[in-house]
Amino acid sequence: MQTLDSSKPIAIKALDQSVVARLKRIPTAYFAFWVIAAICLVALLSWMGFSLCPYSYDQTSTDFLAGPSSQHLMGTDELGRDLLSRIVYGARLSIAIGLTTAAVAFGIGTLYGAISGYFGGKVDTLLMRGVDIAYSLPDLLVMILIGVLLGRGTLGILIALGLVSWMGTARLVRAQFLQLKNEEFIEAARAQGQSGLNIVFKHLLPNAMGPIIVALTFTVPSAILSESTLSFIGLGLSPPACSWGTLASDGWRSLRAHPHLIFFPSLFIFMTVLSFNFLGDGLRDALDPRTRLGKKV
Amino acid sequence: MTKSSDAKSDDRYLIWRLAKGLGQGFLALLVLVSILSLMACTKVRSRFEPGVLRVNLGTEPPGLDWHTATDSTSFDVVSNLMVGLTQYTNDLTCAPSCAKTWEVLDDGKRYIFHLRDDLRWTDGKPVTAYDFEYAWKRLLNPTTAAQYAFFLYDVVNARDYNIGKLKNADLLGIKALDSLTFEVRLSKPAAYFIYLTAFCVSFPMRKDVVERFGDRWTEPANLVTNGPFKLKHWQHEYKMELSANPQYFDGPPKVKLVKMFMVPEASTAFALYENDELDFIDNRSFSTPDVERFRSSPEYQNYPLLRANYLAFNVSKKPFTDPLVRKAIAMAIDRSIFPRILRRGERPATSWIPPALPGYSPDSGLKFDPVQARALLAQAGYPGGKGFPKAELLYPNRDDVRLTVEATQDELKRNLGIDIELVNQEWKVYLATVRKDAPPMFRNSWGADYPDPETFMNLFTKDCGNNDTKWWSPKYDQLIQSAEGELNTKKRADLYRQADVMLCREAVPIVPTFLATQNIMVKPWVKGIAINPLDLQFFKAVEVGGP
């Protein structure tokens, strides 16, 4: 039982430390944090009306489908609009989608999965059948319905995407909990008379963080991309507004004729997701009491 | 501590070895497979199969029953399997087909068709006037639930029978006088009637086959047809194979097999064409960027179509209740933008009747004139676009449609200073919205069913179910009705021209924007592909041979 003695103090100490301070010691994660912060800042500034580019996102020209040049760094689209300006404009919705769906998936998914896994038995059986049902309903139909109920607009988009994104996380958290709750250190904590909430938040959750963070970083790009499906069914943005998702789905047929139309939007999605991955990885380490930071093993 | 950490790195090493082993094994397998595949592909592949034509249908035909079919894909297949009383030539006149001659009697209210006596179905039985009588009555029978039944509503009692008000089919103006004579009586003269006899829904049908196989009579094993090809094989959602019909009265077609694939994605179909896996492709197989890349290829051709795109107003909604506003918008859109962004050779249009049809005049519609447009808008009370409400423009979501409405939005902003809001809806929702309560503006298109102005002009009469503009005028309806019954072609064309002027210059419930075109690419080893403006594709004259 020596393991139990060593694990408890570390866990408590870990939570006392500032997560940011620990994050600083992981260079990739720290860098990724700043990349995301920069993208968020750009999105926020353009949302507040600062013009960050020489062109407006809906300003047309007769320069149809021009490739990248000094005038248009990332080229222009079919109506002669500057692609860079459109990507900057598109960041606001795509980033908002990425962050909210990740938050919803984390909030609802983790809570749901935690309850299911912690209690187990009949509760678990019932809740998991609920997940099966939610998974089985046709996403597209659910989204069309939300579009009809809420009308178009950012709120509808966020709700629709949030609603279909939490089930995977719930199942992952539940599986982690089912497994972890049999571990010795949990039984020990229970024997010490710690409350259920305490056990869940101080012991179970930190230990299940790895897969959860992966699931969340996976939610971000898939939500950014599914938003273009929403535009397709009429719940999304109304042109000339755009997002990274709509830019990518409008541009992919030009892969051979005008590759810049698909390359740049994809590049931005890729960079954002990569940063989320590095950050998620670092966060996991920062949150995990057992990881010895700064050392390569 | 040291010991434990050593042990841990040992664990890591083992996991690493295990994973690496698995991964390497798998990679080796992949490499092996790719080498095999390269070997398989290096064998010289012939670029075409003589006598076999490979085309792309785009999507699965929803059904081959030519009474319940409604879409161009089904009609593309049926037009190669079946022939009717008459048949289109490439310049869209009606030529004799099953009927060798016909008489028009009683001032255009009675038609008598005389059938050829050498017609055979694919099972060897003769094609008779009774097959036509059965087919036309089945089309109108309410239990068939045929969407195109209204095509025959000019026939005596047809409407009443179709809506169930009249139960007795014998009272219809449809009768086989003997096995080779078919009589049709109309309730009023209809100048365009003969065109309907070349259209798929009026083709003959075999009563015994339909009744014997029920819902499955169109499956390859059961289907009996009378055209140049017969249905050999149908793998749903994938491909159809039509083989030459040796008994076809006009001589068997020149290719022995037509493979019709259903490749939904245009850029894939185009890649298949480039890789010599398809011999002929049309609009369905071009994504816009591809059209541009191959415009200079000798394999590329462009044909006009009778398919018009337009911007419609709901004239019951402000500010479009005012004709001045509608005229201002019609004059503020520079139609030459559409071919530049769509890049398929679209022809800008200002009149509703397309150039190829009687009644067309280049001066029927309002031309692009931004100065005059601003003046009209000011006159309507919105100088410089000030005070103009943000009106909605609804459109169904498709790449090309999105580009056209975005361009329209931009034109109106630039030339009139007004902002409109684009609203896209998924196709079915769009249709439901436009029908129920059309928004102030919506984008629509109309493809001709037959080569006559009637198919376009009838759309904006009061009783037409497709008139979603809420606009109508007794004078317009009167003009159309007179034109329908007018048998003198010159007078008839003039009536349609007057109606067109009313529609596009005076009342302006719609703004015609452009006419679509058909873009095709044909491999050098294929001869005899002909495209007509109705976009019906006939493969009976096609040859696939040496380049």
Add this chain to the structure above:
Amino acid sequence: MIALILKRILLAIPVLLVVASLTFVLVRIVPGGPFDADKNLPPEIIANLNAKYHLDKPVPEQYFLYLGRLAQGDLGVSYKYVNRTVNDILSDAFPVSLQLGTISLSLAVFIGVPLGAIAAVCRGRKEDVIAMFLSTLGISVPGFVIGATLIFVFAIELRALPVGLWESPWHVVLPAVTLAFSPAAYLARLTRASVLEIVEKDWVRTARSKGLSQWSTVTKHILRNSLIPVVTVLGPLTAIVITGSFVVEYIYAIPGMGRFFITAVMNRDYDLILGTTLVFAVLLIVANTFVDVAYQILDPRMRIED
């Protein structure tokens, strides 16, 4: 374990009933009907069509009619594909998706899991970074872009593989790879995270201190336990992948079932929507049952039911 499976089979019936009922209601409250077309139909003809498919009856009656047919295994008829039953359509399309999906899934597992394990072991080194880039590429690049790129490189430029269609075994390669990209990436990331998690767990050290041989430590504890999250996502993933992907089937012109998930909704083809949904639900339930069984094999202490 047998009890668990039996219990799940019994539970599947109410679950499927709820799925069917909710979907039934959903399709009917969403605007647009199966017979809306670009050429407007006279109301009389719409009435004829509705009568033919019993859509003129009150909705509750339609519901019970549907359940009655469902109980006999009849999924109804398609409105769009005239004269074809939903059973016909699905029995043609499902085997194609199943074939493609099985190949993709094994690709994803055999590439993703080792890649993730290697990344975990080589944490912070170049293998890890490469794995990170690859898997980020896999999840952030849309399927249609991956498909179009593969077609361009392998079919058009190299002429090594067919562009699309479903004719020979070679036609499976590109679609299977395209379909495997995203699950492989996900599995790699997940494996990496859980292997890292487990390696640092105390009981692994305990197990070592108990003197178990290295090999059995690795296989029995580390791999077995780190597979829990992988197995968890494999449940829904299997159901999703073998019922076909719209994007992949659409791009490569494959006659599979994935296309119907979207097109049936677009066409408001009520029975076909319900049919595809139910097939998916059945597979999901089966897959998730297997997942729960697998938990107990991997870690016998995990109790799923009381």
